[in-house]
Amino acid sequence: MMTAFEATGNKRYLERAKRIAESVMFRLIPQSGSLIWEHYHEDWTIDWTYNYGNTKDEIRPYGFIFDHSIEWSKLLLLMERLEPSHWRVPMAKSLFQSALHLGVDRINGGIYYSMAPNGCIIDSDKYYWVMAEAIGASALFSVYDDSNLYVYHHFFAYSWTYFVDQQRGGWYQLLNKTNHRYSNIKSPPPKTDYHPITNCLIALTSLYP
16 A cells, blocks of 8 residues: 555555554554464454464464564554654554564574464574565664664674575575574565565665665
């Protein structure tokens, strides 16, 4: 909706984007605490058991997916560029900080994939698209607070070291907890290179406007 607004100038798309963001931030997040839960009933109350234990479902993974809160923090900051508000930046910071506080692997680096409602990490693998989104979000946050440049450089260095094929290009898909690759598969469907390319552009336009 934000892209449609930027492409057409039609305010109705921006209004739709704002309604979606407000619904997620003020209807959904209050039900689950500081992060966004994945699944809901038809009345938009949380479904805590849907796809229980299946963290590898590409579209409907179980658990708190840390990166979806990181992505939403990024979307709020992108919306703030289009129309300033009093609440989006504080909400984005809260989401981003909660996801990093609970999801960062402080021993091996990177961000875990998912957490159970009781706060236990249930999928300690590291995904390329998660790190790409963390790079984009931290670059955006650096516009508001220079200290986030450290976070940006940290995530970039981690990704460059473990995810990026520095000889042939591309990002490896998946690492285990100790940053060892499961395979040489890179940027697979359905996500392909969407996340690295998008967040590269976001970083460039944030740090070098």
